[in-house]
Amino acid sequence: QKEVEQNSGPLSVPEGAIASLNCTYSDRGSQSFFWYRQYSGKSPELIMFIYSNGDKEDGRFTAQLNKASQYVSLLIRDSQPSDSATYLCAVSQGNNRLAFGKGNQVVVIP
């Protein structure tokens, strides 16, 4: 079973701080990596995608990918209360599917 792991529990961060989320994956053949945000009772909303090793920045979000370590992370700078949500790591598997992690809940405290 090819897994996507997001092991850390709920993350509480003060408003304005940096939230750091981590994800590991087992399928070395994966080529594409995604971070989705999911508010309670809502659908996943794409935040970032990354295909190459290194960092990719988009506004307050930075995704980092290390294929050798099978590790992808997401940094949220200047966290806002509206960032409070569950963040889902998703990894491409095969040609046509995404495998999701269980998600990390982020709570931004005003």
Place this chain on the structure above:
Amino acid sequence: EPEVTQTPSHQVTQMGQEVILRCVPISNHLYFYWYRQILGQKVEFLVSFYNNEISEKSEIFDDQFSVERPDGSNFTLKIRSTKLEDSAMYFCASSDYKVETQYFGPGTRLLVL
């Protein structure tokens, strides 16, 4: 901004009944997907669809499930004889290329009694 739409938003059915969940993918997208999320669990892949046929399906997508693109805009998921364990949120997604940037619809919450 184009978006994926799904109907109905909620569906309640009796065990053993057939349900059809409907989706309208983003208009210029070619790849369509169904995922489900049981309450409190991870999002799970069910099936992908391209060029009017199934590209890939998961072990969850057994003979009780089928998908169809009946016209140029709709994409449907049929569950022939629902079970209690089919209760979940069902998400449709679409992309303009394989796997890349899949955009999700708002979901249909299915409750099987």
